[in-house]
Amino acid sequence: MTAPTSMLTGDRIYRIHWLPGTDTLRGRCHCGAERTAEEPVELWEWLLAHPDGHRPPPDPGPPTPPTSRTVLPPTAPPSRAAVPA
């Protein structure tokens, strides 16, 4: 089948795509927020609650250098079996 279609244009369009080959529905709000679900009642409730619980996916944008480094805990030295002297 063809890719999911978007036929309506407007500023307040709610969309639910049934993902081909799956039982999964993906809802997309006009604000850009997305969520998947396995049945439509729950997904409509979430969509129509806009803006409650809606957070648009982050804009990928150009890559930026990290502003902080994640410091991992030092790897513990391999334990050494106590060898009797």
Add this chain to the structure above:
Amino acid sequence: MAFARDQWYVAAYGSEVGRDLLARTVLGEPLVLYRTESGEAVALADRCVHRRYPLSESRLDGDTIVCGYHGFTYDQTGTCVFVPGQQRIPRTARVAAYPVVEQDSFIWVWIGDRNLADPTTIPRAPWLADPAYAVVRGMAPLNARYELLVDNLMDLSHETYLHGGYIGTPEVANTPITTEVDDEKGIVYVSRHMDDAECPPFYAQSTGIQGRITRWQDIEYHPPCLYLLHSRIAPQGHYPPAEGPDSGAFHAEIVYAITPSTEHTTYDFWAVARDFAIDDESVSEYLHNSNHTVVMQDVTALNILEQVIASEPEKYQELSINIDTGGLAARRLLARMIEPGSVGAPR
């Protein structure tokens, strides 16, 4: 049961309204429809103000209706212009006149506050009055609440089971849909695009296509009354060009007007407009007979369902799955129209 008032509804085809009086009940309101001598369609309340006799059981005298019981006479604005036996016409002697618009072969009436009636808000079905299309049509009275017909039309996967051998094939129920809601315009759009499908007899016989097809069904519902199904049929693998007319495909515009009559009855207006074989009467006859059969299969099923649901308590148990995504959206928009300002998820 609640109705969405302050809305336009189809009360009749234009071809049904003439110099005979036609009775229709819309949203529980009895109407009488007729045409003036100059051809203008009129809708009045179908009850004489005197003793409630149906004006539709009366007669026309020029552009006025003369009540068949005592002769109260009303002009096309609903104003009483004659009462029997006396000169004085009581100030309250009038019946309601409904705003009427004749468009796209339909007679639309406004049910509600007439000061809010805006003809520019009536959704369009231009194919029904376009000479580039051939149209077959009908109307089936339904002994079921209108919501059952909305549910039925918003989920076409039932074609596979209820209409097998006519318009249903396995691919209809098996193909995922995309559902969109325009929250500002109040439109539900459901797309089901089948790339490689069996051609059902309805289209094989009418288009002459042999073999498998690419079949697109795009539903556009303008609640409460107008439902459009844009049906595109093409030999398998043929898609619309990036530009220019889609001349490699066959197009059928399938139009329903869903008009609540009473709490448990509905007018099911149906029409099929096609852009192919438009001069072929045998195709028209075939499509008329086939679509009438399909509509009556729905009518039979929905009449049964109405009997069941009417006997159940309020808020009976249902289960909705993926195929119901469009129907749930339609319910939600209808609920919003019935209670303006209310919001909430479809149930």
